[in-house]
Amino acid sequence: MNPVLIDKPSPTTQAPPPVRRVDNKRGTWGMALFIATEACLFLAMFFAYYYTDKSSSQWRGEIPPKLHYSLPMLAVLLISSAVLYWGEQQVKKERYAAGRLALIGTIILGAGFLVLTYFEDMEHLQHLTPRTDSYGSIFYAITSLHGAHVLFGLLMLTWVLVMPQWEPALYTPHRPYHNVAMYWHFVDTVWIFIVALLYVAPNLYNYA
Secondary structure, eight states: OOOOOOOOOOTTTSOOOOOOOOOTTHHHHHHHHHHHHHHHHHHHHHHHHHHSSTTSHHHHTSOOOOSTTHHHHHHHHHHHHHHHHHHHHHHHTTOHHHHHHHHHHHHHHHHHHHHHHHHHHHHHTTTOOTTTOHHHHHHHHHHHHHHHHHHHHHHHHHHHHHOSOOSSOSSSOOSHHHHHHHHHHHHHHHHHHHIIIIIIHHHHHHHO
16 A cells, blocks of 8 residues: 655745744833933932032032033934924824834934034033043043933934834834834933033032
8 A cells, every 4th residue: 555645845835833922012121121220320420420529629610511512412302302202103103104204303313412512522622621630531421421322322213214114013123113212212311410410500500
């Protein structure tokens, strides 16, 4: 008796096995924990700013940083957060073209912030450098750290922009637009505190 032959699908044509959908909030929790660690880092830097010789005459003799760059930079970041928030709302409504337009606008505004940072540093470096004293060291450490976070945020925004699809997604990453928006809003919030503590407060103290 001849054996019965059973046709088996070719390995190249066999359909992939069904994949269980991973909890799409896992990436959001990961981003939240990452933001929490970065927030602790900036809190430590702010503490060092006020702890390291803050009451010494050397610090009081320093020229306070000017506001004609920092305040427009703050406005740029706040507008970028508003644009990105609007884009996230459009994505929830499945208006993906509007979401991409918001991403492009946010990237342009973020790049503009870095350009203003360059001009602000070039002006401030004329009378204060990281090697001048402890004040110059911690001042540039905080502002440079924030600039690095802005650059990293721009890279993430660009990565989300070139993704062919955002959601719903069977495979990771899940909710990429929302997760990168969380990080960008965090970076913008940090700049609010930097402007208040490192720029506005010294000027108020100088005129008090």
